[in-house]
Amino acid sequence: SKSYNITLLPGDGIGPEVISVAKNALQLVASLEGFKIAFEEMPMGGAALDVVGVPLPDETLNSAKKSDATLLGAIGGYKWDNNEKHLKPETGLLQLREGLQVFANLRPATVLPQLVDASTLKKEVAEGVDLMVVRELTGGIYFGKPRGFGTNENGQEIGFNTEVYAAYEIDRIARIAFETARKRRGKLCSVDKANVLEASMLWRKRVTAIASEYPDVELSHMYVDNAAMQLVRNPKQFDTIVTNNIFGDILSDEASMITGSIGMLPSASLGEKGPGLFEPIHGSAPDIAGQDKANPLATMLSAAMLLKYGLCEEKAAQRIEAAVLDTLNRGFRTGDIHSAGQKLVGCKEMGEEVLKSI
Amino acid sequence: SKSYNITLLPGDGIGPEVISVAKNALQLVASLEGFKIAFEEMPMGGAALDVVGVPLPDETLNSAKKSDATLLGAIGGYKWDNNEKHLKPETGLLQLREGLQVFANLRPATVLPQLVDASTLKKEVAEGVDLMVVRELTGGIYFGKPRGFGTNENGQEIGFNTEVYAAYEIDRIARIAFETARKRRGKLCSVDKANVLEASMLWRKRVTAIASEYPDVELSHMYVDNAAMQLVRNPKQFDTIVTNNIFGDILSDEASMITGSIGMLPSASLGEKGPGLFEPIHGSAPDIAGQDKANPLATMLSAAMLLKYGLCEEKAAQRIEAAVLDTLNRGFRTGDIHSAGQKLVGCKEMGEEVLKSI
Numbered sequence: 001s002k003s004y005n006i007t008l009l010p011g012d013g014i015g016p017e018v019i020s021v022a023k024n025a026l027q028l029v030a031s032l033e034g035f036k037i038a039f040e041e042m043p044m045g046g047a048a049l050d051v052v053g054v055p056l057p058d059e060t061l062n063s064a065k066k067s068d069a070t071l072l073g074a075i076g077g078y079k080w081d082n083n084e085k086h087l088k089p090e091t092g093l094l095q096l097r098e099g100l101q102v103f104a105n106l107r108p109a110t111v112l113p114q115l116v117d118a119s120t121l122k123k124e125v126a127e128g129v130d131l132m133v134v135r136e137l138t139g140g141i142y143f144g145k146p147r148g149f150g151t152n153e154n155g156q157e158i159g160f161n162t163e164v165y166a167a168y169e170i171d172r173i174a175r176i177a178f179e180t181a182r183k184r185r186g187k188l189c190s191v192d193k194a195n196v197l198e199a200s201m202l203w204r205k206r207v208t209a210i211a212s213e214y215p216d217v218e219l220s221h222m223y224v225d226n227a228a229m230q231l232v233r234n235p236k237q238f239d240t241i242v243t244n245n246i247f248g249d250i251l252s253d254e255a256s257m258i259t260g261s262i263g264m265l266p267s268a269s270l271g272e273k274g275p276g277l278f279e280p281i282h283g284s285a286p287d288i289a290g291q292d293k294a295n296p297l298a299t300m301l302s303a304a305m306l307l308k309y310g311l312c313e314e315k316a317a318q319r320i321e322a323a324v325l326d327t328l329n330r331g332f333r334t335g336d337i338h339s340a341g342q343k344l345v346g347c348k349e350m351g352e353e354v355l356k357s358i
Numbered sequence: 359s360k361s362y363n364i365t366l367l368p369g370d371g372i373g374p375e376v377i378s379v380a381k382n383a384l385q386l387v388a389s390l391e392g393f394k395i396a397f398e399e400m401p402m403g404g405a406a407l408d409v410v411g412v413p414l415p416d417e418t419l420n421s422a423k424k425s426d427a428t429l430l431g432a433i434g435g436y437k438w439d440n441n442e443k444h445l446k447p448e449t450g451l452l453q454l455r456e457g458l459q460v461f462a463n464l465r466p467a468t469v470l471p472q473l474v475d476a477s478t479l480k481k482e483v484a485e486g487v488d489l490m491v492v493r494e495l496t497g498g499i500y501f502g503k504p505r506g507f508g509t510n511e512n513g514q515e516i517g518f519n520t521e522v523y524a525a526y527e528i529d530r531i532a533r534i535a536f537e538t539a540r541k542r543r544g545k546l547c548s549v550d551k552a553n554v555l556e557a558s559m560l561w562r563k564r565v566t567a568i569a570s571e572y573p574d575v576e577l578s579h580m581y582v583d584n585a586a587m588q589l590v591r592n593p594k595q596f597d598t599i600v601t602n603n604i605f606g607d608i609l610s611d612e613a614s615m616i617t618g619s620i621g622m623l624p625s626a627s628l629g630e631k632g633p634g635l636f637e638p639i640h641g642s643a644p645d646i647a648g649q650d651k652a653n654p655l656a657t658m659l660s661a662a663m664l665l666k667y668g669l670c671e672e673k674a675a676q677r678i679e680a681a682v683l684d685t686l687n688r689g690f691r692t693g694d695i696h697s698a699g700q701k702l703v704g705c706k707e708m709g710e711e712v713l714k715s716i
């Protein structure tokens with residue numbers, strides 16, 4: 001029978017709690033669908049800094065590269081916030097993305113009927129929101145060179161970064177976005193700042209060029225400031241959004257908060273070939289770490305994305321997705337999505353209920 | 359008696375309609391407060407492109423430089439959207455900001471009790487929102503060099519921009535922000551991406567250094583992706599926000615949409631010395647241009663900011679602000695903020711009602 005290797009990176013804060021729950025779910029659906037998973041758990045982020053002194057040890061990156069897919073919990077915490085750049089947990093995450101060459105970050109933002117009240121938006125604005133942000137993840141201002149510190153002609157201290165995109169980087173993320181839109185409702189909105197930035201002008205030009213390969217997908221363009229407004233005004237207008245690394249960072253977080261339940265949202269980061277990286281979009285929540293309060297559903301849904309996009313085990317993925325919905329329908333809620341009349345549970349118990357539903 | 363010169367830049371779309379109404383209000387409060395205003399109306403944006411062939415004619419910039427303050431309507435429209443960069447209306451606006459050296463852009467976002475229903479946010483989340491975004495306006499990625507197009511080592515076409523800040527640029531905007539917070543509720547949140555970008559690390563370092571001059575103001579720091587979320591989750595947590603040019607573009611637009619009434623929001627752009635630039639934050643709305651449908655209140659409130667920040671005519675400013683509230687209390691609404699039971703009026707009639715209230 002088939003067998004997969006999965007690297008688990010629990011990371012920091014609530015990371016270990018949510019990963020342990022998701023691991024159980026992966027194991028269960030694997031046995032039900034008749035395949036095997038071998039897990040390798042590796043240190044990363046603050047956890048790695050404390051033990052090995054770097055945020056992404058070579059062994060961790062190698063394990064991720066050799067495995068069929070990687071599931072990450074969360075990284076970061078107050079403890080390491082004032083570290084120098086190369087010793088920040090976040091730097092480990094950027095090195096991991098770069099090392100795995102996962103340039104396409106898929107971030108769904110869906111308002112489930114069960115959780116529509118969790119949104120701060122009015123019910124009629126929030127209900128039915130179902131959008132996907134496709135964020136470029138290994139280019140742009142996050143990685144552009146030159147970058148650093150220096151002095152200008154007047155001897156003043158400066159800090160600088162470079163926003164740069166090459167045509168091929170835009171083309172490949174555009175194709176992923178068009179493919180994604182095609183499998184959804186056939187609408188793609190490309191977000192840029194082409195009225196000001198040259199990097200965005202090239203972005204718009206290339207996305208428009210690639211559109212000719214996808215005549216069945218309806219392409220529109222929007223400036224990033226307007227997109228930030230439209231997500232608040234009427235998020236339902238969006239199906240698939242494609243944008244650069246930094247705009248994607250901002251807009252996908254905004255979109256996730258519009259759902260009101262960021263404890264529910266998974267993400268997938270994919271490369272041209274090679275293993276993908278899957279992680280909940282929430283952070284390490286150090287304030288509730290170790291208290292069995294975390295919502296493990298985002299990580300479970302990330303495990304479902306891992307099965308679907310990473311291993312092509314669509315049926316196993318659907319088992320997890322269906323079980324998460326069933327568990328919500330049975331009234332179980334962690335603190336972040338709890339409201340009156342529902343059963344408040346901790347991270348572990350939520351995990352067990354999902355296993356029952358599976 | 360005192361006399362001021364004001365440059366009016368009606369611009370494109372609904373610009374001329376809202377400027378004409380605001381001009382009447384300025385004239386009326388001037389006569390009531392016993393000072394004189396001489397207006398000079400100049401072409402800018404698409405209107406200037408059509409007549410003179412450039413988006414910011416020298417005569418227009420010179421008029422703005424020589425005057426005591428400039429009031430701008432709005433610029434841009436479909437007609438010029440595909441123009442080359444140096445022939446875009448937006449480029450004229452950037453040249454104007456740079457030419458006037460107005461590095462500090464103040465963008466209030468306030469939810470008026472009369473208009474709380476206009477927000478897409480739940481009433482309890484929206485009501486009482488009263489924040490100010492202080493956006494750096496003449497630096498960062500908007501103006502950083504090098505910028506442009508080229509080819510990389512593999513012969514691939516690239517587009518690039520530079521995000522760069524010098525210490526003095528951060529220091530001066532930080533001081534404006536601390537002063538602003540001091541006059542408000544004494545809380546300043548500096549927004550950056552210091553976990554990834556060197557330009558943001560310098561930003562955070564300098565803002566923190568300047569904080570020692572303002573021990574009475576409470577300073578906090580937030581990453582831009584989190585800020586985009588927190589504006590949706592709980593906008594009331596913010597008093598004053600200070601951030602760079604591009605993050606300020608995105609977050610101030612998001613904040614304005616949270617109020618639900620961007621037709622109500624003014625802005626002021628100020629330099630170290632020299633005349634300021636005042637404009638509504640809404641765009642040129644070409645779809646309703648010339649139909650007497652535009653909401654002139656944002657421009658009237660921008661005129662009030664002009665009186666207050668530009669001419670130090672605080673009393674005259676208060677007259678306009680009070681009249682706008684009074685007109686809303688009397689139930690007059692343009693289409694964008696209209697709801698059942700209120701009097702729907704056009705741009706001109708709204709202007710006349712505000713004059714009556716003054």
Ligand SMILES: CC(C)[C@H](C(=O)O)[C@@H](O)C(=O)O
Nearest residue numbers: 090091093094249553554583
């Ligand atoms: C932790 C940080 C470096 C990261 C990013 O900015 O990409 C995070 O905000 C995210 O969106 O995954």
Ligand SMILES: CC(C)[C@H](C(=O)O)[C@@H](O)C(=O)O
Nearest residue numbers: 195196225448449451452607
């Ligand atoms: C028109 C455009 C260049 C401008 C900007 O990005 O600054 C606008 O969006 C604004 O915020 O005033």
